[in-house]
Amino acid sequence: MVKIRLSRFGATHNPHYRIVVTDARRPRDGGYIENLGHYDPRKTTETYLKIDAERAAYWIAQGAQPTQTARRLLKSQGVKVA
Numbered sequence: 001m002v003k004i005r006l007s008r009f010g011a012t013h014n015p016h017y018r019i020v021v022t023d024a025r026r027p028r029d030g031g032y033i034e035n036l037g038h039y040d041p042r043k044t045t046e047t048y049l050k051i052d053a054e055r056a057a058y059w060i061a062q063g064a065q066p067t068q069t070a071r072r073l074l075k076s077q078g079v080k081v082a
Helices: 053-061 068-076
Strands: 002-011 014-023 034-039 049-051
Touching: 002 053, 002 068, 034 053, 049 068, 053 068
Parallel strands: none
Antiparallel strands: 002 014, 014 034, 034 049
């Protein structure tokens, strides 16, 4: 199954996440199919959340299942999640 989920990067105690499309069997920080954007949970900049909504909608139409956190972030950017 293909999932839309968060992949962690950044320093210790300074998490940043990539929003990626990946195979569910891959490790959290392993390889991914496509990078859809990024998320900074600490909100240290004005652009703490950036998502390519068009590509996210494409992957959802193809059957990709977002995780709960990814679903919340996608909805906040106006992406329709069934």
